[in-house]
Amino acid sequence: MKLFLEIALLFKRKALETIRQPVWIISGLITPLLYLIFFGPLLKGLNIADDNVLNLFLPGILSLLAFGSGMGAGWGVVWELQSGVIERFRVMPISRFSLMFGPVLRDVIIFIIQALFVILIGSIFGFDIHWAGSAVMLLLLSMMTAIISAWSASLGLIFQNIESLAAVVTGLQLPLTLLSGAMLPISVGPKWLQIIAHINPLYYTVEASRTLAKGTINSSAVLYAFLIIVPLTVLVLGWAAQVYRKAIS
Amino acid sequence: MIVIEAIHLKKTFRHRNRIVEAVKDVSLDISKGEIFALLGPNGAGKTTTMRMLSTLIPIDEGQAYVAGYNVKTQSNMVRKHIGYVGQLGGSDPNATGWENLILAGRLYGLDRDTVKTEAKKLMDILELNEIIDRMPKTYSQGQKRRLELALGLIHRPDVLFLDEPTTGLDPDSRYNIWGYVEKLRAEGMTILLTTHYLEEADELANNLAIMDHGEIIAKGSPQELKNQISGDVIMVRSKCQRDQLENILSLINILENKDKALIRECLIKGETIYIYVDQGSAALPIILDIFKKQEINIDDISLSQPSLDDVFLKQTGRRLQDTGKE
Missing domain, CATH: 3.30.70.1510 (THUMP domain-like)
Known part of the structure; x- marks a missing residue:
């Protein structure tokens, strides 16, 4: 009970911060929309999908959005370390998990709102919405956002400066994105690329998202993705709470 | 009654592959209703000592008891009974003063009504009424420090930790803060503060410890210390x-x-x-x-x-006012 209250209070704090700076929500939306409008049409000429290329492309874009929504968490953490906010919370008798999870939840909720918006805009351009599949897809991608957000926040606590944080987070962003097949399905690439892609958790979410967006929930791609992402979520969130518990000098 | 007890505290940090003994051996006994100051230059180990006592960093060696609880094994109980106002302040610059206060109170477990009553009391005492609906990023240093004091007091702690409470404040704000701290003590609160201002320790503290290089070099009331000289x-x-x-x-x-x-x-x-x-x-x-x-x-x-600086000079061969600028 106390845990839920703490999480709710800390979530509200971060949510208010976002609502007061709506420019971040909008700028977060611009990237997926630009991809949709300026990159999507190029795929139509490539003959990679039998019917509607947007059904293939939009889940990829949403995966990128899920990834991007969590990435910025570390920047906020470094900022709040410098203003002493995190220190003040750390001397309070509250669970370290709530301290970590409140901001993560904010990132997840913002992602879901943005994703719904992208889906609706996508449908104007011809994306076929299957609500049940899309709901499961959003659940899967939300976990991805939570993983990235908790990971980025923890790195912020560990490095305590923007430079090192930016080097690691943005340094990993490009290879992880390219190897996820979010832009184009990895299956159109050579065998060696497909093999490497399998070590990237993001790859499984992208594959599963494509299947789910078509409305197919009962498939091996979806099962694999959940088998990988659920334990990974538990692992990363647990680790992140541990980082909050540990000393910050 | 001893409210803060530290027994041979030690803390070492690894800094760029060098081992720094931030606190070498610190023992303290602080009684209820006392203002105790840790006085010393930057890097003397005052803040590290305070951060160990307030559960922010683990204690490497030694024991500590705050408000009757073991800091090492009962950190959550210690947290319930202490207020802490750090050097950085820690008010959320993007929420109003009121939101800051209410959130702090709610996180300390107060219910909605109690937290509002407590917040209003503190706003009166710390003269926050006019600024409470603005965000701390619009505050002056003195206003910000007053809000931060309120944030550390919202749950009526038995013990208050103040890390450099008046650093960066103009003289007027500094005297105001001294006044509030004195009032809290009069109500029975135990206060541990760190400072590198001689006058602050001299004016405010009932007892103090002068620290240098991670050790206590002199301990006593300001008058006792000055009487040595x-x-x-x-x-x-x-x-x-x-x-x-x-x-x-x-x-x-x-x-x-x-x-x-x-x-x-x-x-x-x-x-x-x-x-x-x-x-x-x-x-x-x-x-x-x-x-x-x-x-x-x-x-x-x-x-x-003789001033406390003469005590420091006698013990270390340096003047506190000079070392602060190094």
Whole structure:
């Protein structure tokens, strides 16, 4: 009970911060929309999908959005370390998990709102919405956002400066994105690329998202993705709470 | 009743592959309703000591008890009973003062109504009413510090930790903060503060410990400490040659050996000779006479009661006011 209250209070704090700076929500939306409008049409000429290329492309874009929504968490953490906010919370008798999870939840909720918006805009351009599949897809991608957000926040606590944080987070962003097949399905690439892609958790979410967006929930791609992402979520969130518990000098 | 007890606390940090002993051996006993100051230059280990006592960083060696709980094993109970206002402040710059206060109170477990009553009380005491609906990023340093004090007090803690509470404040705000802290003490709160301001420790603290290089070098009430250096301090500043100044020192030392009651101790720091004497009025003419006979110009001379800085100088050979600027 106390845990839920703490999480709710800390979530509200971060949510208010976002609502007061709506420019971040909008700028977060611009990237997926630009991809949709300026990159999507190029795929139509490539003959990679039998019917509607947007059904293939939009889940990829949403995966990128899920990834991007969590990435910025570390920047906020470094900022709040410098203003002493995190220190003040750390001397309070509250669970370290709530301290970590409140901001993560904010990132997840913002992602879901943005994703719904992208889906609706996508449908104007011809994306076929299957609500049940899309709901499961959003659940899967939300976990991805939570993983990235908790990971980025923890790195912020560990490095305590923007430079090192930016080097690691943005340094990993490009290879992880390219190897996820979010832009184009990895299956159109050579065998060696497909093999490497399998070590990237993001790859499984992208594959599963494509299947789910078509409305197919009962498939091996979806099962694999959940088998990988659920334990990974538990692992990363647990680790992140541990980082909050540990000393910050 | 002892409210804060530290027994041989130690803390080492690894900094760029170098091991830094931030706190070497610190023991403290702080009673209920007492203002206790840790005084010392930057890097003396004051903040590290306070961060160990307030559960922010683990204790490497030693034991600590705060408000009756073991800091190492009952950190959550300690957290319930302490308020902590760090050097950085920690108010959320993007939420209003009111939102900051309410959130803090709710996180400390107060219900909605209680937190509102408590917040209003604190707003009156700390004069926050006019700024409470604005965000701290629009506050002056003094206003911000007052809100941060309120944030640390919202749950009515038994013990309050204040890390450099008046650093960066103008004199007016500083005196205001001193006033609030004194009031809290009068209500029975136990307060541990760190400071590198001599006057702050002198004015505010019932007891203090002077720290340097991770160790306590002197402990007691301000008066007790100053009594160690009984009598007066004569400071003579002269822009003459160093050897001339040393010549004067040796002449005074001869006097010191002859008449210990007249001159107790004498040392040079920079361009200034510090002479600790029993009675300033008796010693001053003699000192002036020495300078006159040696035909050395005096640029500045003063006679004063010993300060905590003289205690620091005696123990370390450095002046606290100088070390702060290093």
